[in-house]
Structures are given as C-alpha cells and as structure tokens.
Amino acid sequence: MTEPRNRDTRTKIVEAARDLFWEKGFNSTSIADILSRTQVHSGSLYHFFPGKQDLLVAVLEWYRDGIEENLLAYAWAEVDDPIERIFALLNGYRVMLLTSDYAHGCPIGNLALEISEPDPRVRELIARNFSNWVGAVKACLDGASERLPEDTDKQALAEFVLTIMEGGIMQARTHRDIGLFDRSVAVLRTHFDMLMGQRQAA
Amino acid sequence: MTEPRNRDTRTKIVEAARDLFWEKGFNSTSIADILSRTQVHSGSLYHFFPGKQDLLVAVLEWYRDGIEENLLAYAWAEVDDPIERIFALLNGYRVMLLTSDYAHGCPIGNLALEISEPDPRVRELIARNFSNWVGAVKACLDGASERLPEDTDKQALAEFVLTIMEGGIMQARTHRDIGLFDRSVAVLRTHFDMLMGQRQAA
Amino acid sequence: MTEPRNRDTRTKIVEAARDLFWEKGFNSTSIADILSRTQVHSGSLYHFFPGKQDLLVAVLEWYRDGIEENLLAYAWAEVDDPIERIFALLNGYRVMLLTSDYAHGCPIGNLALEISEPDPRVRELIARNFSNWVGAVKACLDGASERLPEDTDKQALAEFVLTIMEGGIMQARTHRDIGLFDRSVAVLRTHFDMLMGQRQAA
Amino acid sequence: MTEPRNRDTRTKIVEAARDLFWEKGFNSTSIADILSRTQVHSGSLYHFFPGKQDLLVAVLEWYRDGIEENLLAYAWAEVDDPIERIFALLNGYRVMLLTSDYAHGCPIGNLALEISEPDPRVRELIARNFSNWVGAVKACLDGASERLPEDTDKQALAEFVLTIMEGGIMQARTHRDIGLFDRSVAVLRTHFDMLMGQRQAA
DNA sequence: TATGAATGAGTTTTCATTCAT
DNA sequence: TATGAATGAAAACTCATTCAT
Numbered sequence: 037m038t039e040p041r042n043r044d045t046r047t048k049i050v051e052a053a054r055d056l057f058w059e060k061g062f063n064s065t066s067i068a069d070i071l072s073r074t075q076v077h078s079g080s081l082y083h084f085f086p087g088k089q090d091l092l093v094a095v096l097e098w099y100r101d102g103i104e105e106n107l108l109a110y111a112w113a114e115v116d117d118p119i120e121r122i123f124a125l126l127n128g129y130r131v132m133l134l135t136s137d138y139a140h141g142c143p144i145g146n147l148a149l150e151i152s153e154p155d156p157r158v159r160e161l162i163a164r165n166f167s168n169w170v171g172a173v174k175a176c177l178d179g180a181s182e183r184l185p186e187d188t189d190k191q192a193l194a195e196f197v198l199t200i201m202e203g204g205i206m207q208a209r210t211h212r213d214i215g216l217f218d219r220s221v222a223v224l225r226t227h228f229d230m231l232m233g234q235r236q237a238a
Numbered sequence: 239m240t241e242p243r244n245r246d247t248r249t250k251i252v253e254a255a256r257d258l259f260w261e262k263g264f265n266s267t268s269i270a271d272i273l274s275r276t277q278v279h280s281g282s283l284y285h286f287f288p289g290k291q292d293l294l295v296a297v298l299e300w301y302r303d304g305i306e307e308n309l310l311a312y313a314w315a316e317v318d319d320p321i322e323r324i325f326a327l328l329n330g331y332r333v334m335l336l337t338s339d340y341a342h343g344c345p346i347g348n349l350a351l352e353i354s355e356p357d358p359r360v361r362e363l364i365a366r367n368f369s370n371w372v373g374a375v376k377a378c379l380d381g382a383s384e385r386l387p388e389d390t391d392k393q394a395l396a397e398f399v400l401t402i403m404e405g406g407i408m409q410a411r412t413h414r415d416i417g418l419f420d421r422s423v424a425v426l427r428t429h430f431d432m433l434m435g436q437r438q439a440a
Numbered sequence: 441m442t443e444p445r446n447r448d449t450r451t452k453i454v455e456a457a458r459d460l461f462w463e464k465g466f467n468s469t470s471i472a473d474i475l476s477r478t479q480v481h482s483g484s485l486y487h488f489f490p491g492k493q494d495l496l497v498a499v500l501e502w503y504r505d506g507i508e509e510n511l512l513a514y515a516w517a518e519v520d521d522p523i524e525r526i527f528a529l530l531n532g533y534r535v536m537l538l539t540s541d542y543a544h545g546c547p548i549g550n551l552a553l554e555i556s557e558p559d560p561r562v563r564e565l566i567a568r569n570f571s572n573w574v575g576a577v578k579a580c581l582d583g584a585s586e587r588l589p590e591d592t593d594k595q596a597l598a599e600f601v602l603t604i605m606e607g608g609i610m611q612a613r614t615h616r617d618i619g620l621f622d623r624s625v626a627v628l629r630t631h632f633d634m635l636m637g638q639r640q641a642a
Numbered sequence: 643m644t645e646p647r648n649r650d651t652r653t654k655i656v657e658a659a660r661d662l663f664w665e666k667g668f669n670s671t672s673i674a675d676i677l678s679r680t681q682v683h684s685g686s687l688y689h690f691f692p693g694k695q696d697l698l699v700a701v702l703e704w705y706r707d708g709i710e711e712n713l714l715a716y717a718w719a720e721v722d723d724p725i726e727r728i729f730a731l732l733n734g735y736r737v738m739l740l741t742s743d744y745a746h747g748c749p750i751g752n753l754a755l756e757i758s759e760p761d762p763r764v765r766e767l768i769a770r771n772f773s774n775w776v777g778a779v780k781a782c783l784d785g786a787s788e789r790l791p792e793d794t795d796k797q798a799l800a801e802f803v804l805t806i807m808e809g810g811i812m813q814a815r816t817h818r819d820i821g822l823f824d825r826s827v828a829v830l831r832t833h834f835d836m837l838m839g840q841r842q843a844a
Numbered sequence: 845t846a847t848g849a850a851t852g853a854g855t856t857t858t859c860a861t862t863c864a865t
Numbered sequence: 866t867a868t869g870a871a872t873g874a875a876a877a878c879t880c881a882t883t884c885a886t
Contacts, residue, residue, distance in 0.1 A: 063265040149351040192421035199422040203401030219394035220401040230432045467669040553755040596825035603809030603826040623798035624805040634836045
C-alpha cells in the first residue's frame with residue numbers, strides 16, 4: 037500500500053464511502069452521495085480511485101487493516117477470559133443493532149451478500165475480512181484449549197461463531213427484534229457449555 | 239391474492255423477477271432486464287405492478303406461498319426422520335451452492351441484507367418467509383421432542399438452524415469453498431448429538 | 441430495415457445527427473448537442489438507438505439509401521452527357537464548399553478519416569457509400585465507353601474520380617481556397633481529354 | 643522557435659502527442675493519454691504548452707520542420723529520377739498502410755479533416771505542411787521539365803499528386819484494400835505517361 | 845521545473861416510470 | 866390488456882485545465 041501524501045482527501049472519501057456502504061449498501065450508494073458528504077469534487081475522487089469498485093476495495097482494506105484497533109480492541113477492552121471475549125465480540129454487534137435501530141448490521145456481511153458478481157479483489161478481501169475475524173475467535177479458542185474437548189475442531193468452531201453472528205444479525209434486522217439475535221447466541225452459549233461440560237465430565 | 243385474468247403474463251413477470259433478483263440482486267436487476275427476459279412491454283408490466291417494489295412484494299409472496307411445494311416437498315421427498323429432515327433441508331442449499339457454482343444462495347437472505355430501507359410490506363414478507371422456514375424446522379423438532387432435552391427451547395433451536403444456514407451460505411459463497419458450509423453444519427450436527435446424548439444420559 | 445411507426449422522432453434524430461456530424465464531426469458532436477437541436481429527451485434517443493455508434497450507423501444508412509435522390513438526382517438534373525455528369529457531380533461539392541465557406545466537405549470522407557477504430561458496421565457502411573459513389577461514376581464511364589480507349593480500366597478510373605474529389609476537398613478546405621479543388625479537377629479534365637484524344641487518334 | 647532548456651521532457655511530450663494524434667486522432671486523444679504514455683505530470687505538460695491546441699501546433703511544427711529529414715530523405719534515399727521520386731514518395735505511404743494494417747494514413751490529412759473549427763495557427767500549419775509537400779513534388783516536376791509538355795501547370799500537377807495520395811489513402815483504409823491506393827496511383831502513372839508521351843510526340 | 849491534487853463542467857448512458865394509442 | 870414511445874432525473878465516469886507546494 038503506497039502511502040498517499042495528502043491523506044486528508046483520500047481518507048475523507050474512504051470514510052464516507054465506508055459509512056454510506058454500511059448505511060445504504062454498495063449499489064444504493066451513488067458517487068454523488070459520497071461527493072456531497074465529503075464536499076469533494078468528482079475529479080478528485082477519480083484522481084484517487086479509478087472507479088467505484090476501487091473505492092470498495094479501499095473500504096474493505098480499511099476494515100481488514102483495522103480489525104484490531106477498530107473492532108477487537110474496543111470489544112475486548114474490559115474482557116480477558118477468552119470464551120467471554122467471543123461473547124463480548126458478539127455483544128458488540130448486538131449493541132450496534134440496538135443503537136442504530138437495526139440499520140447497522142455487519143458491514144462485511146452486507147457486502148458479501150450484495151456483491152453478486154464481485155471482481156476477484158473484492159471477493160478475496162471479503163474472504164480475508166472473514167478469515168481475520170474467524171482467526172481472532174480461533175485465537176480465543178486456542179486460549180481456552182484446556183476447557184474444550186481435546187478433539188474440538190477449533191477452526192470449525194470459530195467459523196461457526198461467525199456463522200451465528202451473521203445469521204443472527206440477518207434475522208434480528210429482518211424482524212426488528214433483538215430476540216432473534218439473542219436466542220441464537222444463547223444456543224451458542226449452550227453449545228459452549230455442553231462442550232466445556234464434556235471436558236469436565238471426562 | 240386477487241386472481242388476475244391473464245395469469246400467463248403476470249406469472250411470467252414474477253418468475254423472471256424472482257430469478258433475476260436471485261441471480262443479480264434486487265437493485266442490480268433493472269426493469270429493462272425483466273422486460274427483455276420476458277418479452278413483455280413496459281406498459282404491460284406496469285399494468286400489473288405499480289412499481290418495482292410491488293414486483294418484489296409479488297416475488298416474496300411467491301416464496302411465502304410456495305414454501306411447501308417448492309422447497310419442503312422436494313427436500314423431504316425421501317426423508318422421514320424429523321431430525322434428518324432438518325439436515326436434508328440444509329443439504330438442499332448445499333447442493334444449490336455447488337450446482338450453481340456459488341451463484342445461488344438463499345434468495346430470501348440475499349434480499350434481507352440488500353434492502354436497507356425496505357418498505358414495511360417488504361420487511362414483513364421477508365420476516366414471514368423466515369418465520370415459515372423456522373416454523374417448518376420447529377415442526378421437525380416437535381416431531382423429535384422425545385429425543386431432545388425436555389427444557390429445549392425448540393423455537394430458539396429452529397431459529398438457530400436458520401442462522402446456521404444463512405451464515406454458512408454466506409461464508410461458503412465468499413470463500414467459494416463448500417467446506418465453510420459443511421463445517422458449520424457439522425458443528426450443528428455435534429450440537430444435536432450432544433442434545434440428544436443428554437436426553438439419553440438422563 | 442424495419443419501418444418504425446413513429447418516423448417523426450427517429451427521423452428528426454437521424455437528421456440532426458447527420459447535420460451535426462457533418463458540421464462538427466462525430467467525436468465533437470455530443471449526444472446533448474443532438475438532444476438540444478431536436479428537443480428530444482435522452483431516453484427517447486436511447487429508445488431508438490442503443491448508443492452513439494448506432495446513430496452513426498443510421499446516418500450512414502441514410503446516406504447509403506439516399507444517394508440517388510439526395511445527391512445524384514440533384515447534381516444531374518440538367519446534365520445528360522455522361523462525362524459531364526462526372527464533372528457536374530464534382531461541381532456539386534465545389535458549390536458546397538463555397539456556400540458553406542469551407543465548412544462542409546464530403547460527409548463520408550470526414551467520417552472515414554475521423555473514425556480510427558471503427559466498429560465493422562461503420563467501416564463497411566463507409567466503404568459501401570464510397571462504392572456506391574464510385575459505382576455511379578463508373579456507370580457514367582460505361583455510358584461513355586465509345587469515347588474512351590478500349591483498354592480503359594473504368595473501375596479504376598471511377599475510383600480515381602473519388603480520389604480527386606476527396607483529395608481536392610481536403611486541400612481546398614485547408615487552404616480555404618477553391619483553387620486547390622479547381623486545379624485538381626482541371627488536371628482530371630486534362631486526363632479525360634487525353635484519354636478521349638487517344639481514342640480519336642486511333 | 644525558442645529552444646526550451648529541457649528538451650527531453652518537451653520532446654517526449656511532442657513525440658507522444660504526435661504518435662497518439664496519428665493513431666487515434668486529435669479529439670480522441672486525451673491529455674491523460676499523453677501523460678500516461680510519457681510518464682510526465684500534468685503540471686509539466688502545461689508548463690510547456692498552454693493548452694491542447696498548442697500541443698497540436700507543436701506537432702504540426704514538428705512535421706513542418708522535419709519534412710526533409712523525416713520524410714523525403716528516407717523516401718528518396720535510393721531514387722534519383724525526379725518522376726520516380728514522386729512515385730517513391732507515394733510508395734512510402736503505401737508501405738505505411740500495409741505495415742500498420744491500415745492504421746496509419748497521412749497524419750496531416752487526418753488532422754485536416756478532423757479539425758472542423760481550427761484555430762488559425764492550426765489551419766495555417768496544416769496548409770503549410772501541405773504546401774511543403776506539394777513544393778517537394780513540384781521541385782521534382784521542375785527537375786523533369788524537359789520531359790513534360792511545355793505548358794504543363796506544374797504547381798497544379800504537384801497538388802494533384804497530393805490529391806491522389808490523400809484520396810487514395812482514404813479509400814484504401816476504408817476498404818482495407820491496398821488495391822484502392824494502387825489503382826489510383828496507377829491512373830496517375832498513366833497520366834504521367836500520357837503527358838510525357840505528348841512531349842515526345844511533339 | 846516537477847509533482848500531483850483539485851476543479852467542475854461535460855460525457856455517454858441507464859433508470860424507473862408515464863402516457864397515448 | 867398490449868404496445869412502445871416519451872420522460873427527465875440520475876448514474877458512473879472523463880475531460881482539459883488550474884493551483885499549491
């Protein structure tokens with residue numbers, strides 16, 4: 037990633053695009069939306085980004101590069117237990133749903149479903165964002181190894197947690213009812229309890 | 239639902255819209271796409287549907303009204319065991335992912351995330367489609383009551399299955415790797431095994 | 441060519457495009473130019489023509505289909521001698537140069553040089569327009585067979601006449617001096633005189 | 643012509659502009675095209691040239707100033723007979739058509755027809771380029787005076803040769819058939835033969 | 845001179861929708 | 866109901882040019 041000299045304009049554009057894609061989706065966000073929010077002229081935007089897709093790429097890179105400081109640091113600020121960190125992470129999305137009145141789901145998940153014929157860069161960046169998220173959860177599971185059955189497929193379990201998050205958000209937003217999210221998380225909690233119970237039983 | 243006189247044209251339009259929304263998404267499908275696929279003229283389309291949103295409504299009604307014959311009957315043709323029916327249903331989506339080379343996910347889930355400011359009819363129809371799907375799974379769980387712990391929240395568990403399906407599809411499509419779907423389903427299977435093991439143990 | 445029902449709008453567009461392409465060239469004519477001259481809305485234009493290239497195609501078809509009534513009938517109204525008809529045709533371009541103050545050259549020739557990467561339809565239509573023009577001249581030469589040497593390559597000679605026309609116009613416009621056109625035509629006249637003199641001599 | 647200090651950059655720009663105008667035409671060549679081909683920045687280009695027109699002027703000056711070394715020296719390297727030099731010159735364009743697969747015609751002729759409202763400098767420079775070319779041919783004719791009829795208008799005949807060249811190239815490019823060029827040149831050859839035959843007969 | 849960001853009018857084209865027959 | 870022309874706002878993007886450092 038070359039470091040642009042004038043970070044201001046470029047950054048302003050990426051941040052506006054990030055927010056608008058999140059609020060309205062990629063296709064429903066027009067370049068004009070981004071221009072009017074940033075007070076930047078079209079020529080300037082196209083100076084930095086050859087096309088709308090490239091803006092999407094930049095946004096996805098922003099998420100990829102900032103997962104630690106923008107997401108995990110915040111969610112885990114006051115939680116140390118690795119298993120609880122997983123639920124703290126999920127709780128972050130819960131809070132977002134409630135405070136945004138169900139407007140804000142998972143930004144990556146939205147894009148994943150909206151972009152039906154993604155250019156490879158986009159698909160790979162979405163995949164990478166998912167992998168990093170799963171990787172963070174997997175690290176928690178690794179940190180709780182001794183509480184889980186020895187034959188636990190931790191990678192699969194971490195992916196499972198992302199699955200719950202995405203599926204739970206989708207249902208909660210649709211029903212405008214946090215219960216849909218909460219109940220899926222509750223079942224996940226049960227699942228962890230059962231796994232950890234097995235270990236104890238053994 | 240009022241029964242239109244000329245079912246042919248109206249039906250042709252709904253089916254084309256349904257397929258295009260599935261393939262390309264709602265926003266990326268233009269009225270012109272639908273017209274050219276159906277060989278219907280714009281005047282005719284707007285005779286039946288006041289606007290694009292109404293077409294979406296009709297498509298969602300089609301899914302809602304046809305869940306039994308278009309989805310469940312097919313998935314459950316050769317499966318009787320209620321728990322296996324749940325996994326047979328999930329397997330239907332698995333097959334769809336593979337045969338469409340990850341182009342076709344869950345049509346309702348796609349729309350759920352794509353429509354950011356849905357008119358109420360749309361949101362409610364998506365919710366209703368989810369509810370019906372969950373209801374079908376819940377009926378399976380009810381049919382397997384005696385194999386599950388007595389205090390199982392079957393509604394929550396059914397919602398959880400939908401969560402797995404949507405989250406699993408999202409990840410599998412993104413990575414273009416069915417493993418992402420399979421592993422989440424496998425963890426769900428483990429979950430059921432543990433639940434049923436508890437019952438046996440009791 | 442299918443005959444459109446509403447010839448008015450389509451014809452208005454083609455005629456405006458034809459005139460503008462002639463006055464300003466293809467690239468320098470914007471769709472907006474055509475719209476404002478015709479008082480037609482962009483949607484209507486694109487209803488008839490998928491793109492700007494297709495408008496060019498229509499304009500070239502107009503020239504191709506109308507060579508007889510729009511060009512030859514006019515130039516040959518009062519001339520019967522086949523050799524004189526050739527010079528009458530050339531004189532038509534001479535008059536056009538003078539009355540338009542060198543703004544209007546050969547519309548086909550202009551396009552031939554301007555379109556550097558033509559789509560095949562365009563190139564073939566330009567070629568066809570040239571061929572038809574050459575064919576008309578060749579018919580004159582055929583009508584004057586007995587005055588020309590027997591071994592005259594009449595096709596080549598007809599092409600030569602087009603060559604003179606295009607090259608003469610180019611120079612006259614550049615110098616804004618009809619002398620450049622006249623002198624090339626005069627040499628052509630000499631050439632015909634020599635050819636016909638040979639015949640007489642024989 | 644003031645001699646710029648940094649010939650490299652200025653020259654690079656002119657050469658790129660010259661080539662691009664030749665390949666794509668003036669209007670179809672964007673400043674961005676020139677910048678990306680030269681790896682020069684817009685500020686630098688506008689340092690040397692106030693605007694795009696001025697670049698065109700510089701290109702036309704390049705042609706004007708280099709006709710001897712870039713065109714004539716090359717075409718006449720191995721030809722001494724003045725009449726043959728004329729046909730050698732024409733043959734140079736023939737080779738260019740063939741080796742470029744009809745992409746490259748006469749650079750001046752293209753510009754002559756493309757620029758519909760030229761600023762006076764441009765028109766005069768194109769005219770001057772034509773005059774110089776004609777002057778070179780006229781010099782050949784002067785050198786062959788004794789083989790031509792005494793009353794031959796050599797200026798007109800030289801202009802005629804340019805006419806043939808431009809008209810022949812236009813047709814050959816349009817038809818993508820060198821025959822169209824060759825046949826016009828062949829007729830010109832006949833013309834010269836007849837002229838020279840007259841002299842001999844006298 | 846070089847760099848490259850900024851400008852903003854302009855480009856072609858697409859869109860959902862309306863309307864006349 | 867069917868046809869398909871008309872509407873006009875809005876889309877993504879390009880352009881030649883200017884300006885600040």
